[in-house]
Amino acid sequence: MADPVLGPVPDEYRETMERFGIDPIEEVADRLPDDPLIRRGIVFGHRDLGAVLDARDRGDEFAVMTGLMPSGPFHFGHKTVVEHLRLYQEMGAPVTLCVADVEAYLTRDVSLDEARQVAIEEYLPNYAALGIDLESADLYFQSTAGNDGQLLSKLFARHLTANQVAATYGDADPDTLVSALTEAADIVRPQTTRGEAVPTVVPVGIDQDPHIRLTRDAVARYRDAAYRKPASTYHRFMRGLRGGKMSSSDPASHVALSEPIESAKRKIDAAKTGGRASVAEHREKGANVEADVVFELLAFHLVDDDDELARIRREYAAGNLLSGELKALAKDRLETFLDAHRRRRGAVAERVERIAAERLPEVNI
């Protein structure tokens, strides 16, 4: 299961996989497209994906669903989520995309208007620029989920206990509970909007697995309709630029996709590397590639060609390539990517605004 380019899946991922029944993606990889997410081990696990792939193979409908939390800047961590979603779009799955404005209101201390504005100005243009077809997608805001989702989320309350919610999320406060119920209905949405219980896959980071499990429990106990338990696949995230977690709320940990290039370059200069204490030691021992977040940035986001990436890794591990040289390469590629992405985003901006306006709420509260 270890991938030579990115190194093995971290131990804490493995523990979660074993504890909660997430299987290695290798089991089904030969049924998936030849995609860097799979080849590089960025998507590493799945639960029940076989049922979705069986539907695809029979020529039956299958669906993909994801949500976005409109809070903070759209950074490279979010880019992986979008690419994971795009994988299924390219396989022919209709896309359901939920703007979690209600959850942002409940958990991020913003108004609904602020949450919607961040979604429209920051998140959706990046989704479109990264290749998600918002026009054909079932793009909706939680605040306009309408009777189906709003109601279903309430009905699920009969089938979950406070203990279960607390065990899953750490507390069962009203905002936590309503968020959990809302997400469960969001995940079921493709099965309600498409008129039948279509097999649905939810591409997530492993930190999102509690939502998946809670939804599966609610669906299993809900007897008023025969919904399927959602399938899921799991992606790794690159670490934050200083090590640790990449986070929207810690600017030093991430580069935003709308970040000015000079600021982005300074962050690369300050990033955690696997270089040794001296050039001599580096030449002798080679870099500690697995400790290097600049290499991760290249592998996750900036080098398309597998052979080139393997060569970079080899040279770096052998000590032929210095950390400063790796950073220079990363800054160069980053500049190229951000420039091109900015143009793509500019090209879709107006269309995204129109689509979002069409899907926006008429709410009188």
Added chain:
Amino acid sequence: MADPVLGPVPDEYRETMERFGIDPIEEVADRLPDDPLIRRGIVFGHRDLGAVLDARDRGDEFAVMTGLMPSGPFHFGHKTVVEHLRLYQEMGAPVTLCVADVEAYLTRDVSLDEARQVAIEEYLPNYAALGIDLESADLYFQSTAGNDGQLLSKLFARHLTANQVAATYGDADPDTLVSALTEAADIVRPQTTRGEAVPTVVPVGIDQDPHIRLTRDAVARYRDAAYRKPASTYHRFMRGLRGGKMSSSDPASHVALSEPIESAKRKIDAAKTGGRASVAEHREKGANVEADVVFELLAFHLVDDDDELARIRREYAAGNLLSGELKALAKDRLETFLDAHRRRRGAVAERVERIAAERLPEVNI
């Protein structure tokens, strides 16, 4: 505050009034219609009704809101709720009437379809037959509250704590919490549908005051719109026919308004009276009127004329009227009432069914 016909407000009511700031209705009685509910002390308390009456006096709009739990038969306890609602309808308040089908689903272990059917076949015809104008009312089902109420109930979750819900309802389980949030949004509904924060009164039994208090707290903390705290007035319920609480789930405790007359008469025969152990003792000491639920049935529901009711009480208290004679009178009046009510209900049935169908959900879950 004691009413000579019904006796004083029970001590536990007084304690709740003092603890939670419910004022005696006498304070505002001269601004209310001359109605048996007020004259007989059936409506005994209020909170903030002055603001509603001030709006009425200025010629401004004011509203009345109530909900019904579609579960079990519609009995004489429910009749008091409807008469309390009708009081405000007659004062000119537009009526908002919520069918709590979501709460029935969450707390009564029925399906939404069953809950709606009970509402349409059992509750709404009785509301109409008792004089509520459903055609002009904002009659809605919780399951179709639409974005406004469904969404608002979720947003309120940010402004309430699990402790507060548990302190109010005894637990903060998902079904309890979602019910509480849903009710809070229901109570605010007249302020969202009428385009401004119209002063709203909610006529309730004192057991419903926790909902009112929780809603007032949520509204006070919600800053995204300037809703008014709801006003409320409180009615007494007559006791169950055997003493204790009248309950939908205990047939011996109530007479349903659709009950066959023979069954109703048998329940009166078995009812708890204030008669003495022997006729001689009864003639000597007179009845214990306050212990007598048959007299309550007459006072709450079956004797329209105040003078006649006062005379019955006097004769009964003096021992001139025996319990058996009081029961005979009650059975006679009950038969007359149930017959007339059955005719009224038959006359409105078709119209009610049409109105309910118009307001019913198109939900795809």
